[in-house]
Amino acid sequence: MIPKEAGFLLLTCRMGNPDRKVLTTAQLRTLSQRMKDFPMDDPDRDLLPEDLTRLGFGREMARRIVALLEEEDLLLHYLRRAQKAGCIPIARISGQYPEKLRKRLADEAPGCLWAKGDMEILNSRKIALVGSRDLNPKNKEFAREAGRQAALQGYTLVSGNARGADKTAQEAALAAGGKVISIVADSLEKHDFREKVLYLSEDAFEEEFSAQRALSRNRCIHALGEKVLIAQSSFQHGGTWDGTVKNLRFGWSPVFCFQDGSPAAKLLEEMGASPVGPAALTDLEALRGTEDNFLDR
Numbered sequence: 001m002i003p004k005e006a007g008f009l010l011l012t013c014r015m016g017n018p019d020r021k022v023l024t025t026a027q028l029r030t031l032s033q034r035m036k037d038f039p040m041d042d043p044d045r046d047l048l049p050e051d052l053t054r055l056g057f058g059r060e061m062a063r064r065i066v067a068l069l070e071e072e073d074l075l076l077h078y079l080r081r082a083q084k085a086g087c088i089p090i091a092r093i094s095g096q097y098p099e100k101l102r103k104r105l106a107d108e109a110p111g112c113l114w115a116k117g118d119m120e121i122l123n124s125r126k127i128a129l130v131g132s133r134d135l136n137p138k139n140k141e142f143a144r145e146a147g148r149q150a151a152l153q154g155y156t157l158v159s160g161n162a163r164g165a166d167k168t169a170q171e172a173a174l175a176a177g178g179k180v181i182s183i184v185a186d187s188l189e190k191h192d193f194r195e196k197v198l199y200l201s202e203d204a205f206e207e208e209f210s211a212q213r214a215l216s217r218n219r220c221i222h223a224l225g226e227k228v229l230i231a232q233s234s235f236q237h238g239g240t241w242d243g244t245v246k247n248l249r250f251g252w253s254p255v256f257c258f259q260d261g262s263p264a265a266k267l268l269e270e271m272g273a274s275p276v277g278p279a280a281l282t283d284l285e286a287l288r289g290t291e292d293n294f295l296d297r
Helices: 003-012 025-035 049-054 059-069 072-084 099-108 119-123 137-152 165-175 211-224 239-250 263-271 278-286
Strands: 088-091 112-117 126-130 156-159 179-183 197-202 228-230 255-258 274-276
Touching: 003 025, 003 059, 003 072, 003 088, 003 112, 025 099, 049 059, 072 088, 099 211, 112 119, 119 179, 119 197, 126 137, 126 165, 126 211, 126 239, 137 156, 137 165, 137 278, 156 165, 156 211, 165 179, 179 211, 197 211, 211 239, 228 239, 239 255, 239 263, 255 263, 263 274
Parallel strands: 126 156, 126 228, 156 179, 179 197, 228 255, 255 274
Antiparallel strands: 088 112, 112 197
């Protein structure tokens, strides 16, 4: 791990300590922007609080940043734990970091991803699927067929490993001989190695599930695939709705929503999602999203 990658971890990862006051995405973005033009007299020396105050940071924030960067022993211990658990860090500045996340999410991309499984899967073509945990029969069949067709057509399926649409599509993809990237909202230590599966987690490898983590990782699911399929959504609430509306707002990837006649599907279409039926899944390459966006109206 190069020093810049270690720095990202030191600044953004709690490393098993929930009280560790890491930088927020906005704070990390500010630091990164200000450091770009900062002339270091000796590039090998440690960053000092005085350097940061010259960049416009208050004394308290300057001391906080330097203190985080000084916890190298804690990082070494954490990396050893991760290695034993089979988890690998991928800092945002690493060459292995998914380019789609870096480009589409920009400074909002996770400072670090943790991976467990076949890392080569990151280099494959990907299509994402999200949906509700409690599926109607026709929506469940759509999710299953989406996973199956993704595998048959050479796509890796990206999803979130949640009950319902996620697991239905993932298992269908694997049963058809495909590959899966599962971006989880709980500890990677809970997930055993599976053939043709890569588990990803943002910011930490051992952190337990929380609703906030589940909502946060949705942007990664939407941004990692070439396009995203919506198997089913609740109306104006829930993780699927929240992530899809944000995607439509920021344009992370083209959105295709199963045309099930529900109020949620109709409203998402009005916001810019393209309606699709099961027949469209037979040629995923041909799916073309609308250029319109509800924020542009």
